Amino acid sequence: MTSPIAPDLPTAGRMPVKPRAGVWRRLVKRRLALLGLVIVAIVVAGAALAPWLTGYDPNEQMFDGLTIEGSPLPPNAQFWLGTDLLGRDLLTRILYGARTSLIIGIVANGVALLIGTLVGVTAGYFRGWIGGALMRFTDLMMAFPALLLAICLAAVFQPSLWIVAMVIALVNWVQTARVIYTETSSLAEREFIDAERTIGASAPRILFRHILPHLLPTIIVWGTLGISTTVLLEATLSFLGIGVQPPTASWGNIIFENQTYFQAAPWLVFFPGAAILALALAFNLIGDALRDILDPTQRGRA
Amino acid sequence: MNAGAGKKHAGAAAPATAGPVLDIAGLSVSVRGEDGERDVVSNLSLTLARGETLCIAGESGSGKSMTALAIMQLLPQPAARISSGKIRLRTGDLGDTDLATLDERQMRRIRGDRIAMIFQEPMTSLNPVLSIGRQLTESIEAHTSLSQAQARQRAIEALKAVRISEAESRLKQFPHELSGGMRQRVMIAMALALEPDVLIADEPTTALDVTVQGEVLELLRDLQRQHGTSVILITHDMGVVAEMADRVIIMRHGRMVEEGTTSDIFARPQADYTRELLAAVPRIGTGAGRQKSGDAETAAPANVAVVNDLHVRFDLRGGIFGRVNRRVHAVEGISFSIAPNETLALVGESGCGKSTTAKALAGLVPYSGDIVIGGRNLSGLGRDERKAVRRDVQMIFQDPFASLDPRMRVGDLVAEPLVIHGIASKDERSQRVAALFERVGLSADQMELYPHEFSGGQRQRVCIARALALRPKLIIADESVSALDVSVQARVLDLLKELQREFGVAYLFISHDMAVVENISDRVAVMYLGQIVEMGTRDQVFSNPRHPYTRRLIEAVPVPDPAQRRSRFARLDQEIPSATRRIGEAPLKLALRDVGNGHLVAADA
Numbered sequence: 001m002t003s004p005i006a007p008d009l010p011t012a013g014r015m016p017v018k019p020r021a022g023v024w025r026r027l028v029k030r031r032l033a034l035l036g037l038v039i040v041a042i043v044v045a046g047a048a049l050a051p052w053l054t055g056y057d058p059n060e061q062m063f064d065g066l067t068i069e070g071s072p073l074p075p076n077a078q079f080w081l082g083t084d085l086l087g088r089d090l091l092t093r094i095l096y097g098a099r100t101s102l103i104i105g106i107v108a109n110g111v112a113l114l115i116g117t118l119v120g121v122t123a124g125y126f127r128g129w130i131g132g133a134l135m136r137f138t139d140l141m142m143a144f145p146a147l148l149l150a151i152c153l154a155a156v157f158q159p160s161l162w163i164v165a166m167v168i169a170l171v172n173w174v175q176t177a178r179v180i181y182t183e184t185s186s187l188a189e190r191e192f193i194d195a196e197r198t199i200g201a202s203a204p205r206i207l208f209r210h211i212l213p214h215l216l217p218t219i220i221v222w223g224t225l226g227i228s229t230t231v232l233l234e235a236t237l238s239f240l241g242i243g244v245q246p247p248t249a250s251w252g253n254i255i256f257e258n259q260t261y262f263q264a265a266p267w268l269v270f271f272p273g274a275a276i277l278a279l280a281l282a283f284n285l286i287g288d289a290l291r292d293i294l295d296p297t298q299r300g301r302a
Numbered sequence: 303m304n305a306g307a308g309k310k311h312a313g314a315a316a317p318a319t320a321g322p323v324l325d326i327a328g329l330s331v332s333v334r335g336e337d338g339e340r341d342v343v344s345n346l347s348l349t350l351a352r353g354e355t356l357c358i359a360g361e362s363g364s365g366k367s368m369t370a371l372a373i374m375q376l377l378p379q380p381a382a383r384i385s386s387g388k389i390r391l392r393t394g395d396l397g398d399t400d401l402a403t404l405d406e407r408q409m410r411r412i413r414g415d416r417i418a419m420i421f422q423e424p425m426t427s428l429n430p431v432l433s434i435g436r437q438l439t440e441s442i443e444a445h446t447s448l449s450q451a452q453a454r455q456r457a458i459e460a461l462k463a464v465r466i467s468e469a470e471s472r473l474k475q476f477p478h479e480l481s482g483g484m485r486q487r488v489m490i491a492m493a494l495a496l497e498p499d500v501l502i503a504d505e506p507t508t509a510l511d512v513t514v515q516g517e518v519l520e521l522l523r524d525l526q527r528q529h530g531t532s533v534i535l536i537t538h539d540m541g542v543v544a545e546m547a548d549r550v551i552i553m554r555h556g557r558m559v560e561e562g563t564t565s566d567i568f569a570r571p572q573a574d575y576t577r578e579l580l581a582a583v584p585r586i587g588t589g590a591g592r593q594k595s596g597d598a599e600t601a602a603p604a605n606v607a608v609v610n611d612l613h614v615r616f617d618l619r620g621g622i623f624g625r626v627n628r629r630v631h632a633v634e635g636i637s638f639s640i641a642p643n644e645t646l647a648l649v650g651e652s653g654c655g656k657s658t659t660a661k662a663l664a665g666l667v668p669y670s671g672d673i674v675i676g677g678r679n680l681s682g683l684g685r686d687e688r689k690a691v692r693r694d695v696q697m698i699f700q701d702p703f704a705s706l707d708p709r710m711r712v713g714d715l716v717a718e719p720l721v722i723h724g725i726a727s728k729d730e731r732s733q734r735v736a737a738l739f740e741r742v743g744l745s746a747d748q749m750e751l752y753p754h755e756f757s758g759g760q761r762q763r764v765c766i767a768r769a770l771a772l773r774p775k776l777i778i779a780d781e782s783v784s785a786l787d788v789s790v791q792a793r794v795l796d797l798l799k800e801l802q803r804e805f806g807v808a809y810l811f812i813s814h815d816m817a818v819v820e821n822i823s824d825r826v827a828v829m830y831l832g833q834i835v836e837m838g839t840r841d842q843v844f845s846n847p848r849h850p851y852t853r854r855l856i857e858a859v860p861v862p863d864p865a866q867r868r869s870r871f872a873r874l875d876q877e878i879p880s881a882t883r884r885i886g887e888a889p890l891k892l893a894l895r896d897v898g899n900g901h902l903v904a905a906d907a
Contacts (some may be wrong), residue, residue: 165639190704191701191704191705192704192705192706192708194661194666194699194705195697195699195705195706195765195768196667196707197664197666197720198665198692198695198696198697199696199718199719199722199768199772200689200692200693200719200722200723201718201722203723209710210707210709210710213709214709227383231362233764260723293708296708296709296711296752296754297708297709297752297754
């Protein structure tokens, strides 16, 4: 009722056919999305160019990095972001730590998203015994303490960055699967899916061409939410000694190493925390914009 | 309904004060969109006399519902607002009030008490988690100082007034336990329990079956006569207008096109638009002009589709162990055949199994029995062969808004069947799609657009193009025009007929609307509770309906002619029984007997 419906007459030329600008072009046109892209670019560049950006070694315990009493230095002209408890330069560690955190936040989170989506979509579309079995398995995983599972898995494999990423992926897909399952099963009931079946569309076609595009917003939201979760899970694992092995830096383990001294040396928690927040926010902004851009019904609305 | 408690009206239709009860002057409602403010109702003036029924008729987007919402001050916030105009309500004890100037708190006292409203969809306008008794007494208690027990008494009286049997026990029931007609009666009871001065009914019978529709309309009329309530009836159905209205306002694009007494509007329409609207209304008795399409039938061609003893049953699980203990007998052993170039209409009311039959044919639900398409029995075929045979059966759904993937361009949607079945190269495909677009009355440069950028009728054209893409032998049209405005409906029906002449395609046309069916069909099958009760050519069924159910269906259709206004509608003797039965209690199979020239009628007639 809110929009007058055009008369049912051929309306040749009445509706302008917009040339489809590329997703990228439309993305950079949005200010917030651009901000997100810039932040991600800075983080990636920082991680990649770390050796050239800083003169320190991330693991070097510097004599002049500590006060006479042996406490860490606050931010100053020499150590821009201060030093940590062992007299290492915090900025350098954050830059090198970005490598670990990016891998965890993108790869581990991406794999988790992939597994969750596959399980959720399959269970939601096919239902039956396949769906039942998959969802019971998901429930089981949900009931099982994630940390315990991660510890078990990490104990079985030799801890390395990639193993940690896999462990995190295996723990984190569960929520995604649940959400995607619910959405898929309601999408599968929609009439246009029936319509697809009447023209002979196969199940893979319906899943990939018709159901997946509708799930994108959810996947994007879960993906961006997952970045901070996974980065912090990695930190937890490091803290327990089964994550990335010290002295290798990651944003999470910088926080965990130093959290007990939060009162005395707040910068040690603040800067890596801010880095995680900025990265998660950046992906959030990009994800938000992507969701709008990829949704054709948001376009050309009168 | 409650003369003892009558606080406003002493008797029937006795005007307490002179002059109209509602006086709208220069009302404009505007909606804020991305491109600024836009009027959806502009400069509308109308008056409503006491005890009068005023129909506001128009097609979707005409602003009729917005007018109703503006009177109730229920416009969707914050997008819509009353930009100018006065809505004056004159009642005995409130005097003259301009509703447009009242704030929310003052308005709450008017709503329900002085002006009540009934909405289209009785399921969604009742709260599903509260018993109907609770919902009824709630509004009574909110507006009166009656005690709980008195309110309950009043609620029971209200339910009795809308002819709901066993009113007392009904109070404990929940909306989902009632049928659609019952729910709408509860809505009416709720609206009238407080004896409002004005009742606004927004498409009150659109979601109901025809036989139930007649009853609800009659009920509204009786209640209005008894209480002298003024009614604003909003509808798109000219049959309902003719049946109910004293005066009519025709609206289009937010403006009043014409106003007059019902007999004047129908007999001497002044505006062109009114004439078009009336001409577009399908009427029973006009379909006779349609000649039997094609002489091909004399050559006795093979049937496109033969359905033999089709059953569709859905298991319901219950009990502690979740075993199958009941079954929905949706389709119970029906048989029919469709020849090329022929339109077979399947009619019946909701729950009769007509849509399930369509779904079985389209391969969407499992069935038992035989479906033979193009001479090949589907049940004996492998997967690939079945896919090939299914190409010959395509479907057009009821709701063009729901049956197109909103994230795909319409051009891709129409091309999709060709892609799936690997027909034609990419270039040929886009040419064919362009040709299909032109054929159904769209233009080829609209291929790049998305479904939401089209109107309902245009979308249904896209669906038709899509169904045609594979050159099927049979198209199943499941209520394909019922969601469309009448003028659009008429054009889409014309298009379907043209396409039949051109491509020789057969239609299985499923509808609840007898007038539309009479307009398009060659043969008609009437379904009731999963079985066919009568089947024959259109003339046989419409001029000589033998089964009582068929007769009731035909009689129940409101005739768009105030001169033929009925005093009594076909009454439902009882609620239509449920198709759900316990295991082992299969329904009795009706035997059809031939009463001459292939006119089949169920033997219980």
